[in-house]
């Protein structure tokens with residue numbers, strides 16, 4: 001691991017977490033399609049179950065293909081440990097699970113993926129958890145929303161769909177001052193564009209479904225722990241700082257130090273919630289992640305070119321993309337995501353909702369799908385789909401107003417994408 005830290009991003013995205021297969025010499029990481037692993041003897045089995053020795057027991061907990069992916073994402077994010085799981089939404093529940101209990105709350109940004117708004121405003125209530133939504137540009141409001149039952153602060157680095165970049169430095173300092181872990185969803189930025197841990201994030205969550213896989217084949221999620229948070233300081237995180245009854249009284253923080261959170265997420269989280277990534281999914285994501293930096297460079301270059309062209313077009317009302325110099329968040333790009341503001345943005349077409357629908361229906365090269373971060377260019381009307389469950393106020397706060405469509409710019413030739421948009425805009429505004 002120590003050699004890997006000194007290596008560059010392009011090297012890590014190909015090599016981190018993987019070695020030639022010890023049994024066969026296979027150069028590519030094999031898909032370990034197995035449920036269970038033979039113990040050497042009874043003592044070995046006991047040592048594994050006691051977490052005295054690290055190894056494989058059962059694939060609901062760990063699997064070598066999935067572990068290779070977790071280690072790779074961990075290296076790219078600069079974390080201490082990582083756990084993969086079945087989807088981005090699973091990663092969010094798994095990330096909160098060791099921190100929360102009935103009556104606990106999280107303070108979260110209003111600018112979030114639509115499904116996350118629903119998960120946090122509705123579904124987590126069934127666990128006795130709650131979320132308070134605030135504008136993360138208003139630090140006083142964030143501070144005021146925190147109470148004795150708050151266990152985490154949650155935001156996205158680049159928030160989709162509205163072209164918003166969170167001031168992670170400010171939120172990171174505030175979280176540290178409040179003694180709370182900061183969880184950052186880094187899906188839209190990827191570790192190539194943004195490293196939330198450098199800005200004070202405790203945990204980074206990903207939907208690996210998107211850019212990390214990059215080919216629209218499998219769903220997956222990942223949680224990376226910085227290893228830097230002191231789980232024992234406040235007494236607010238008893239699952240980590242006190243004997244854990246769900247794991248025969250092991251005190252995770254004392255026993256495992258910076259790996260406490262990661263081991264808890266495997267030994268208790270995956271064991272009992274079962275939100276496991278399967279080795280086939282890990283394989284597809286390992287294939288995709290090898291070219292992450294190359295794809296992100298092209299995604300960003302295409303997005304900048306197309307957003308600038310659209311902003312100057314008379315058929316367009318406005319473009320919200322932090323990569324444009326007109327964006328109110330443009331000055332955060334260099335500090336938070338120096339390699340670019342991602343490849344997601346919204347456009348408001350003159351003619352409002354009707355024109356948006358016609359635009360979507362008239363495109364030929366862009367695919368109309370509820371996904372983002374594919375190599376292919378995608379488009380969707382967020383308010384009627386991904387952000388449909390939200391109230392009009394929540395839609396507006398998230399940047400998904402009814403008169404805008406969201407573009408996820410792919411890695412095709414930008415001229416072809418612009419030609420497609422041009423003919424569809426003609427049809428939409430005729």
Ligand SMILES: *Cc1c(COP(=O)(O)O)cnc(C)c1O
Nearest residue numbers: 087088089113187207209219220
């Ligand atoms: C897609 C997405 C999620 C949810 O991930 P799934 O893999 O679809 O469960 C969460 N956050 C962001 C920013 C996303 O884009």
